[in-house]
Amino acid sequence: MYWLSQEEWVVLGLSARVGICCAAGVAIPGIVCGWLLARTRFPGKALVDAILHAPLVMPPVVTGYLLLVVLGRRGLLGEILFRYFGITFAFTWKAAVIASAVMAFPLMVRSVRIAMEMADPKLEAAARCLGASPLRTFLTVTLPLARPGIMTGLVLAFARSLGEFGATIVFAGNIQGETRTLPLAIYNSMQSPGGDAAALRLVMVSILLSLGALIASEIMCRRFSSFEKGIE
Amino acid sequence: MLQLTAELTRGAFHLQVDCHLSEPVTGIIGASGSGKTTLLHMIAGLVPPSAGRIAIDDEVLFDSESGISVPPHRRRLGLVFQDCRLFPHLSVADNLIYGKRLLSPGEQRFSLEAVIELLELGALLRLRPGQLSGGQAQRVAIGRALLASPRMLLLDEPLASLDWRLKQQIMPFLRRVRDVTRIPMLYVSHDSKEILDLTDRVVVLEGGKMVGAGPVVDIIQDPRVLRQLRLQGLVNILPLIFMSHDREGSLTHLQLRPLVANACGNPVDVSGPLLDAPTGRDIHAMLRPEDIALARTRLTGVSIQNQIQGHVVRLIHTHDRDVCVVDIGIPLMVEISSHGAKMLDLAAGNPVWCLFKSSALQYLGHPLN
Numbered sequence: 001m002y003w004l005s006q007e008e009w010v011v012l013g014l015s016a017r018v019g020i021c022c023a024a025g026v027a028i029p030g031i032v033c034g035w036l037l038a039r040t041r042f043p044g045k046a047l048v049d050a051i052l053h054a055p056l057v058m059p060p061v062v063t064g065y066l067l068l069v070v071l072g073r074r075g076l077l078g079e080i081l082f083r084y085f086g087i088t089f090a091f092t093w094k095a096a097v098i099a100s101a102v103m104a105f106p107l108m109v110r111s112v113r114i115a116m117e118m119a120d121p122k123l124e125a126a127a128r129c130l131g132a133s134p135l136r137t138f139l140t141v142t143l144p145l146a147r148p149g150i151m152t153g154l155v156l157a158f159a160r161s162l163g164e165f166g167a168t169i170v171f172a173g174n175i176q177g178e179t180r181t182l183p184l185a186i187y188n189s190m191q192s193p194g195g196d197a198a199a200l201r202l203v204m205v206s207i208l209l210s211l212g213a214l215i216a217s218e219i220m221c222r223r224f225s226s227f228e229k230g231i232e
Numbered sequence: 233m234l235q236l237t238a239e240l241t242r243g244a245f246h247l248q249v250d251c252h253l254s255e256p257v258t259g260i261i262g263a264s265g266s267g268k269t270t271l272l273h274m275i276a277g278l279v280p281p282s283a284g285r286i287a288i289d290d291e292v293l294f295d296s297e298s299g300i301s302v303p304p305h306r307r308r309l310g311l312v313f314q315d316c317r318l319f320p321h322l323s324v325a326d327n328l329i330y331g332k333r334l335l336s337p338g339e340q341r342f343s344l345e346a347v348i349e350l351l352e353l354g355a356l357l358r359l360r361p362g363q364l365s366g367g368q369a370q371r372v373a374i375g376r377a378l379l380a381s382p383r384m385l386l387l388d389e390p391l392a393s394l395d396w397r398l399k400q401q402i403m404p405f406l407r408r409v410r411d412v413t414r415i416p417m418l419y420v421s422h423d424s425k426e427i428l429d430l431t432d433r434v435v436v437l438e439g440g441k442m443v444g445a446g447p448v449v450d451i452i453q454d455p456r457v458l459r460q461l462r463l464q465g466l467v468n469i470l471p472l473i474f475m476s477h478d479r480e481g482s483l484t485h486l487q488l489r490p491l492v493a494n495a496c497g498n499p500v501d502v503s504g505p506l507l508d509a510p511t512g513r514d515i516h517a518m519l520r521p522e523d524i525a526l527a528r529t530r531l532t533g534v535s536i537q538n539q540i541q542g543h544v545v546r547l548i549h550t551h552d553r554d555v556c557v558v559d560i561g562i563p564l565m566v567e568i569s570s571h572g573a574k575m576l577d578l579a580a581g582n583p584v585w586c587l588f589k590s591s592a593l594q595y596l597g598h599p600l601n
Binding site: 140 | 317
């Protein structure tokens with residue numbers, strides 16, 4: 001892709017980094033929450049479910065604003081983190097990761113939950129009778145059976161991160177080389193005079209990346225199901 | 233040795249069992265919905281009883297009074313399910329060693345090689361469960377349970393989803409597991425034939441209640457037991473040895489392997505349908521009680537090939553048919569009409585002749601049959 005400028009390569013690299021960190025960050029909490037929602041009953045489950053899914057229906061700008069209120073340097077948690085640990089999130093690339101992770105989390109939880117609901121509890125009972133503890137049963141039976149759903153969730157989280165705009169611009173800002181991911185760069189180019197060509201290039205890159213992620217997840221799922229059927 | 237006193241209430245269903253099982257193989261017979269599977273799941277720890285006590289040897293697995301409930305993975309009981317439940321994401325080989333891998337070498341009772349040989353699994357190891365036939369999958373499931381070195385095998389209708397021909401292919405394997413591994417077995421089925429082919433010790437369940445426990449010929453005196461057993465297909469299982477083949481007469485001559493020498497002390501000869509099997513080989517054959525007739529004397533001038541002398545051990549009247557237990561070296565259950573029983577004026581101790589056609593004998597564990 002020789003036709004991308006140095007600056008655009010930086011944008012692409014940053015987007016990839018934020019996307020991968022976002023997918024990695026939602027992986028374990030997403031699996032745990034998906035399992036809790038699929039397999040357990042606890043008081044207030046409906047409320048937890050609603051809160052987890054809120055970022056899906058709220059305007060992203062509102063999510064970004066709330067993140068700023070909580071994690072900003074003068075935010076409820078942010079102030080403590082800064083004062084005692086010297087950690088700041090807002091307006092750094094980590095904020096872009098957090099913003100997109102919060103936005104992507106419901107997607108991850110949803111696909112894990114559906115996959116875990118599909119995983120047959122009878123197979124877990126079989127594992128228990130063969131001597132596997134509940135944790136081992138989860139790791140060796142439930143998790144592998146839910147693998148396609150987990151993979152799909154991770155790809156969705158990555159793709160969501162690539163497309164995240166509203167929460168990122170509010171919580172992380174639009175700082176060249178630090179928080180300017182693909183959508184922000186596209187927006188920026190569109191706003192600057194003569195930036196149409198650059199915007200178009202980035203739009204094409206963005207489309208390619210998103211489609212690539214979807215195709216990759218499709219291939220992974222197909223390979224998994226053919227493994228089970230033994231047609232490998 | 234399994235001690236079991238358990239109660240479970242689920243909606244309108246109430247299960248209540250109280251028994252003491254010490255036989256190598258015990259069958260649990262009952263119609264569907266009688267609580268057989270629930271009973272096995274209680275023993276395995278998958279379903280907690282509402283009250284009761286379950287102990288194996290001297291170890292208490294469940295006791296509602298002292299609040300003991302050992303989780304399923306620490307009970308070391310091998311449960312084999314009707315639907316096999318092989319792990320679809322693992323190969324056959326990995327399925328087999330799933331439980332074995334969790335044990336220390338000292339706890340492992342069988343080597344993978346021994347189980348592969350016992351159940352003839354060698355050709356299947358690289359396959360996925362999705363590629364196996366029903367009979368193969370069930371053999372893998374039995375092997376997987378064995379390799380987890382259980383103290384007892386709990387078999388939950390392992391053959392129910394297989395057709396007659398496949399059942400006959402698996403039965404010899406189950407007998408081999410029984411004789412080679414010597415692991416006590418609890419075998420649940422709604423088909424008496426399968427159970428009686430493995431053992432004559434049964435527990436009979438009816439609507440969640442245990443109505444009888446013990447050797448079949450002893451407990452059929454209870455009308456509820458007899459009714460259940462007849463509903464689930466009451467049959468005689470004869471242990472036989474091939475003696476010779478009469479190809480022209482289309483017959484195979486066999487000899488009964490008596491549990492104890494019979495009254496006359498003579499070997500009992502039996503004729504069955506022609507089957508190409510080597511002389512001296514053991515086989516089990518099934519004989520339905522309703523296919524046997526009784527006579528007070530040996531008959532002449534009849535085409536019936538089998539006339540075996542014995543004496544009446546017990547006579548059980550039911551509202552329509554009578555069941556007569558005749559000792560011919562093994563106890564043989566004979567079902568005759570009440571009218572017939574009256575006509576013969578049968579009583580315990582009477583000598584009688586048991587008559588059945590050679591074609592009434594059905595060889596078991598022989599897929600060619």
